[in-house]
Amino acid sequence: MAKMRVTILGCGGSDGVPMLGGADGRGDWGSCDPANPKNRRTRASIHVAAEDVGLLVDTAPDLRDQLMANGIGRVTHVAYTHDHADHTxxxxxxxxxxxxxxxxxxxxxxxxxxxxxxxxxxxYAFEQLPGSPYPPILEAHAIEGPFRVGPMQVRPFRQEHGFGQTTLGFRIGEFAYSTDTIGFSEESCEALEGLRVWVVDCVGDRRHPTHAWWDMTLEWIGRFKPERAILTHMGGGLDYETTRRRCPAGVEPGYDGMVIEL
Structure with missing residues (x-):
């Protein structure tokens, strides 16, 4: 397996942090300290680089700024977890x-x-529309099992997302990415064994109908025992420094721009 460089482009929830609003119109930070740049969270996405391949997982609404902020100019492939607006x-x-x-x-x-x-x-992104001078930019590939992206073998696994919805998680080597989930099938659980790094959903402290929350996420981490677990899709209730201090060994909150070498 080629060496991989995973960049967390965004680790925020669907509204980002800060959310729109706030007393001065400059954003609602919730419990997050606005003085800490690690609390500024764009919508959830990662970029995985290996050799000359750059795999983007989801196209968040903040994608342009995310790529430029991290100095990433190469995206050779894209994989989608699901169709929700904050991911597409x-x-x-x-x-x-x-x-x-x-x-x-x-x-x-x-x-x-x-x-x-x-x-x-x-x-328009998939086919040239009648009368349009613009050619299509994307080539569609249906996921029906594991697939290869350059040197990377990608194993998709199904995740529950509440109200009958499902998403995909992705395992690449000893790394896995699980956003937007509240559960896994037994078959999917097999994909989460023996991980070095797991980036995993944790929307906040309170029970949530479509996202994992603190107690649920820590229970999963205790079950699957990755060497390192990194929290993502975090809302404004999870201040970075407060969360970092309360995390058990081997667990930490992610932040926009975080880089993981494998």
């Missing part, structure tokens, strides 16, 4: 990246249902 609505930023690539079309991997919804919402 930065898709238009792929236009520029496609032009920079050798084929001018970026392979996109997603479940068939997710691909269909992306085609409905962003049809």
């Amino acid at each position: 609505h930065g898709i238009n930023e792929l236009r520029r990246l496609a032009r920079l690539g050798p084929s001018r079309r970026i392979p996109v991997f997603a479940e068939p249902a997710t691909l269909e919804l992306l085609r409905q919402r962003f049809g």
Whole structure:
């Protein structure tokens, strides 16, 4: 397995931190200290680099700023966890990246249902529309099992997301990414054994219908025993420094721009 460099582009919930609003209109930070830059969280996404391949997981609405802030100019492939807006609505930023690539079309991997919804919402990205001078920028690939992206073998696994919804988690070597989930099937649990690093959903302290919360996330970590667990998709109730201090050994909150070498 080639060496990998994982960058957490965003580790915030669907509203980000700070949320819009606040007494002065400059944002509602919740319990987070605005003086700590690690509390400024954009929407959840990661970039995985290995050799000359750059795999982007989800296209958050903040994608343009995320890539530039982290000095990432290469996105050769994209994989989607699911179709929700906070994970897909930065898709238009792929236009520029496609032009920079050798084929001018970026392979996109997603479940068939997710691909269909992306085609409905962003049809111009997948096929040239009648009368449009703009060529398509994305090449759709349905996820129906493990798939290869350059030197990386990607193992998808199904996650529960509440109210009958599901998402995909991804395992690459000894790394796994699990956002937007409240549970796993027994088959999916096998994908979470023997991990060095697990980036895992933790929206806050309180029970939530569609996202893992503090007690649930720590229970999973205790069960699967990754060497290192990093919390993501965190809301404004989880101040970085307060959360860091209360985390048990081997567990830590993520932050935008965090880099993990494997």
